[in-house]
Amino acid sequence: MSTDTIGDSLTESSGQLYRRLRERLFEGGLLVATVMGIAMLAVLLAYVTVDAFSLLDPEYGSWVDWQFLTNLPSRTPTEAGFLAPIVGSVFILIVMIFAVFPIGIGAAIFLEEYASDNRITQLIQINIANLAGVPSVVYGLLGLAVFVRGMGLPSGIVLVGGLTVGLLVLPIVMVSAQEALRSVPESRRQASYGMGASHWQTLKNVVLPEAMPGILTGAILALARAIGETAPLIMIGAATSVFSVPTGLFDTVTAMPLQIFNWHSRPQPEFRHGVVAAGVVTLLAVMLIMNAMAIYLRNRYESDEL
Amino acid sequence: MSTGRVIEDRSDRERRVERLTRAIFFACAAATVLITLGIVVTLLKDATVFFADPRVVVTDFLFGTEWKPTQLTGDGEYSFGMLPLLSGTLVITVLSGLIALPTGLAAAIYLSEYASTRVRSVLKPALEILAGIPTIVYGYFALVYITPFLRTIGFPVGTFNALSASIVVGVMIIPMVSSISEDALSSVPDDLRNAAYGLGSTKFDTSTKVVVPAALSGIFSSFVLALSRAIGETMAVTVAAGQTPRLLSITNLDQNIYQSSETITAAMVNVAQAEGGGGTPAFYSMFALGLVLFALTFTLNIGAEFMRRRLREEYQ
Numbered sequence: 001m002s003t004d005t006i007g008d009s010l011t012e013s014s015g016q017l018y019r020r021l022r023e024r025l026f027e028g029g030l031l032v033a034t035v036m037g038i039a040m041l042a043v044l045l046a047y048v049t050v051d052a053f054s055l056l057d058p059e060y061g062s063w064v065d066w067q068f069l070t071n072l073p074s075r076t077p078t079e080a081g082f083l084a085p086i087v088g089s090v091f092i093l094i095v096m097i098f099a100v101f102p103i104g105i106g107a108a109i110f111l112e113e114y115a116s117d118n119r120i121t122q123l124i125q126i127n128i129a130n131l132a133g134v135p136s137v138v139y140g141l142l143g144l145a146v147f148v149r150g151m152g153l154p155s156g157i158v159l160v161g162g163l164t165v166g167l168l169v170l171p172i173v174m175v176s177a178q179e180a181l182r183s184v185p186e187s188r189r190q191a192s193y194g195m196g197a198s199h200w201q202t203l204k205n206v207v208l209p210e211a212m213p214g215i216l217t218g219a220i221l222a223l224a225r226a227i228g229e230t231a232p233l234i235m236i237g238a239a240t241s242v243f244s245v246p247t248g249l250f251d252t253v254t255a256m257p258l259q260i261f262n263w264h265s266r267p268q269p270e271f272r273h274g275v276v277a278a279g280v281v282t283l284l285a286v287m288l289i290m291n292a293m294a295i296y297l298r299n300r301y302e303s304d305e306l
Numbered sequence: 307m308s309t310g311r312v313i314e315d316r317s318d319r320e321r322r323v324e325r326l327t328r329a330i331f332f333a334c335a336a337a338t339v340l341i342t343l344g345i346v347v348t349l350l351k352d353a354t355v356f357f358a359d360p361r362v363v364v365t366d367f368l369f370g371t372e373w374k375p376t377q378l379t380g381d382g383e384y385s386f387g388m389l390p391l392l393s394g395t396l397v398i399t400v401l402s403g404l405i406a407l408p409t410g411l412a413a414a415i416y417l418s419e420y421a422s423t424r425v426r427s428v429l430k431p432a433l434e435i436l437a438g439i440p441t442i443v444y445g446y447f448a449l450v451y452i453t454p455f456l457r458t459i460g461f462p463v464g465t466f467n468a469l470s471a472s473i474v475v476g477v478m479i480i481p482m483v484s485s486i487s488e489d490a491l492s493s494v495p496d497d498l499r500n501a502a503y504g505l506g507s508t509k510f511d512t513s514t515k516v517v518v519p520a521a522l523s524g525i526f527s528s529f530v531l532a533l534s535r536a537i538g539e540t541m542a543v544t545v546a547a548g549q550t551p552r553l554l555s556i557t558n559l560d561q562n563i564y565q566s567s568e569t570i571t572a573a574m575v576n577v578a579q580a581e582g583g584g585g586t587p588a589f590y591s592m593f594a595l596g597l598v599l600f601a602l603t604f605t606l607n608i609g610a611e612f613m614r615r616r617l618r619e620e621y622q
Contacts, residue, residue, distance in 0.1 A: 019508055026510045027420055033412030037480045038432045044447045106334030114328055124335050127342050133607040134600065135538025137571050138345060141596045145348035167341055198320050200327045228440025231540040235578045257442040264446055264545060272450055280443050
């Protein structure tokens, strides 16, 4: 403040110039800070894409090819494949969808459609916010203690992996389902009650169909988040590399990020800059597709409303 | 007569369905509370097993300066001092905070006070992407691209180092700071801004001397949440910072920053990989570390929530 006053009293124009300059610099600085992280990520993504497709290294062909997607892991970089972790990730997602997501959606329905705003509801709500902040590695310990040591399931199998990562993303599923339910206009419910429908009938025939796109969008986003999780799977004893494709719930499983973790520690540069880059690009591509699906779903049903 | 009976039957059935569905949905909601209870109980239970082991001393765990959780076979040398791990976590949390807190706050001010609706609608989701990239991918980026880059521009960094890990952790928690801070800044009533403009303030003055101070509790809340996230971050630091427990030393801070170190989370991952079978003190040490980690992040998260509530009360 004091420098401003001195500047003002000296000459009006130099003070104004100083202020205008400061305004510009401040706004420019803010913009740079906003874009910096995004720019850095963009550069890193460009690097990994170049590596994955060997764009600067014609000696090798692209590391991402049909063989990479359909081969099992190998010590030889050119033969190493991503099939087992791809299938493993899909199996884990399937377990999550059937065993964990219904609980999250059910909990959201209870909070939005049934519960009155009392202590218990608030407790559940605060609890959800807290669960979202628990480090993923701690969920791994929970899975290890409850599913493996408590229930005696074998460590590192599809079922345990899906349940553990499912618990981790449960808050995401729940919060987005709550938002979807909240966005259904109250008038629809009242109309249904007015026709003599019961609470459950209203929910089943009016509220849920309307909220379903929003719930699905949240579920897909949760799956996209889950597919990148590594630490919980390591904690439950999932192998970072397996030599067979899982076929059932009790088969040992690895997932895409685990295989990347396994490969990154190999000394050969072909692994570091080729195979791992290909794995990273594949994983990111899958996540991108899932996010695009979620956005498409949301936009489509939002525009229907209007 | 008969119609009345049918109606009664139907409403009876309806009432039963009503009760049943309500009970099912309540069970789902209750299950989410069970998860938290499950976390607390399992951590406490298995941490107790760890501390009950005659070979483990609680004070050695809390204040010991050496982390060497080798299985108690072979030479039998082991030590469960968690201070080096806490040091590793502290260094990476502080360094990533130095990156993310100013950047995130600047981004929040830009988005809330300066950006046009169109620019905002592009930048906001773009920032969110930073938090959506899997952390293993960030770890790989740090190890393979950022560390060599740091070396080219003159930093004496090792293959594994806390600095490059901190950079990626910092980048990934920017959205946490920016989105929560932006919410806090936007919730400051326009009356305050208009009053400042009316007194002849420029946009810079209004932003820094009126809007930011008014949203301070929300901004701090975002800072605390972001730091909590950094403390719990696992794969990026495991991959990029390495596995060398290193005690914090003020006289030798260079080593803490430029050389390999191990965080609490990385130590848990390493023990899990080495001791999958269970039963050893090293195995149970994971739960003691998990308990420390949970207590740290839980306290910070609760503190952040408390601050956020205060802000909400002020302006609503």
